[in-house]
Amino acid sequence: MTRRTDVVVIGGGQAGLAAGYHLRRLGIEHVILDAEAAPGGAWQHTWDSLRLFSPAQYSSLPGRLMPSQPGELYPDAAHVIGYLTDYEKRYELPVQRGVWVSAVHRDGAFLRVATDCGDWRARAVISATGTWTRPFLPAVPGRREFAGRQLHTLQYQNPREFDGQRVIVVGGGNSGAQIAADLAGRAEVTWVTQRPPRYLADDIDGRALFDHATARRRALDEGRRDTGGVASLGDIVAIPPVRAARDAGLLTARPMLSRLTATGAQWADGATAEADVVIWCTGFRPALAPFAALRLRGTRGHIATVGTRAVDEPRLHLLGYGDWTGPASATLIGVGRPARDAAREIAGLLRA
Known part of the structure; x- marks a missing residue:
């Protein structure tokens, strides 16, 4: 019909x-x-x-x-x-x-x-x-070799199921920061980001982000200089749980890993970390x-x-x-x- x-x-x-x-x-x-x-x-x-x-x-x-x-x-x-x-x-x-x-x-x-x-x-x-x-998973070498559990942001629910586990959280945006903060204190967290985390000022929230994005669109439509939009302010909104974990020293990011191994991750300088779980907060x-x-x-x-x-x-x-x-x-x-x-x-x- x-x-x-x-x-x-x-x-x-x-x-x-x-x-x-x-x-x-x-x-x-x-x-x-x-x-x-x-x-x-x-x-x-x-x-x-x-x-x-x-x-x-x-x-x-x-x-x-x-x-x-x-x-x-x-x-x-x-x-x-x-x-x-x-x-x-x-x-x-x-x-x-x-x-x-x-x-x-x-x-x-x-x-x-x-x-x-x-x-x-x-x-x-x-x-x-x-x-x-449509979750995105990056083509990281060794992703199919890792013997532990892998999940994406959309599969994460709460930290209880990860108590005492070694968890690598990949992603330097809001979801990566929020999930790493959520797990802090209950799991052994390694937070991995493509570049050093960029927090927006603590007093900035979604209304300010909307105003900034609108101003950028208006500037582009009028042929004026690109203000850079929201990305120019930072990548992570410091909502209270993220702010608390950051200020307590629980959100220290490591550079992006170069590959996964059967038991964890490896970095370009040869450093390694063992892991039970990898959570891809990669958009x-x-x-x-x-x-x-x-x-x-x-x-x-x-x-x-x-x-x-x-x-x-x-x-x-x-x-x-x-x-x-x-x-x-x-x-x-x-x-x-x-x-x-x-x-x-x-x-x-x-x-x-």
């Missing part, structure tokens, strides 16, 4: 909900297809101690402030899931869950979205699939497999965009993947503006 609507939004996490909010405000018929069984997007799969980088009032989707979490300045994942669940209900967003999108094809004046529950034909598609389903890539048939990807795997609109397929918008689809668009506070812009562009397309 093939159904028809004006817009199909693929993904029901924070970016998909922000898109739905703005489409609904413009009176555009749409459906949000989500592979998850419950609301909350990727927040359902994070580790137990994860906290937002910003207070609740600076971590909101358009139209509704996130309420504060009692006793917590920086809300946890469960609080975010509750907020997203309420948001979806409050705005009666048309989310269909448990729907897996396999491909998007051109079909004359439409885009055809193939799913395991039948096809949809739409005048436009918004991709809000995120990155959580993610955009989950864009459903768009392979459109042949839009460039050499780095990204789809070229102007704002959120795909350059070579103007009926497709990409939302929530980071600065290349809108300043700080992978964050709760940052996704609202590009979602609004995408909805307005689509409204113009539908009127044409």
Whole structure:
């Protein structure tokens, strides 16, 4: 069975909900297809101690402030899931869950979205699939030789299962720092980073990062000098648990290892470390497999965009993947503006 609507939004996490909010405000018929069984997007799969980088009032989707979490300045994942669940209900967003999108094809004046529950034909598609389903593992020599356990950020839950073990945490970003801090005191942690850790000033949180990313985007759009964006400030937001571990001397990073061995790691200077576990906090890539048939990807795997609109397929918008689809668009506070812009562009397309 093939159904028809004006817009199909693929993904029901924070970016998909922000898109739905703005489409609904413009009176555009749409459906949000989500592979998850419950609301909350990727927040359902994070580790137990994860906290937002910003207070609740600076971590909101358009139209509704996130309420504060009692006793917590920086809300946890469960609080975010509750907020997203309420948001979806409050705005009666048309989310269909448990729907897996396999491909998007051109079909004359439409885009055809193939799913395991039948096809949809739409005048436009918004991709809000995120990155959580595409963990990145670097091609480190010896990775297949290591006899211990290896897992990625998305598989980490809490430090209890690593009590007393020797754990190598690889990655100098927020997830690497947070997980290394989480494990400190319960496991023997070796933290490995590509370059020395760069902490943002302790008083900087997600709101400041959003403002900085927006200022950079504005400067580039106006032809002014590149300010460097968020990366110029540092790599790690010093949220309280990370700050405490750092100040206690528990977050001393070693340079990037040169290879894994059967029993641990080795560095270029010949130094070694034994390990039971390696946790790869090495990031993610955009989950864009459903768009392979459109042949839009460039050499780095990204789809070229102007704002959120795909350059070579103007009926497709990409939302929530980071600065290349809108300043700080992978964050709760940052996704609202590009979602609004995408909805307005689509409204113009539908009127044409």
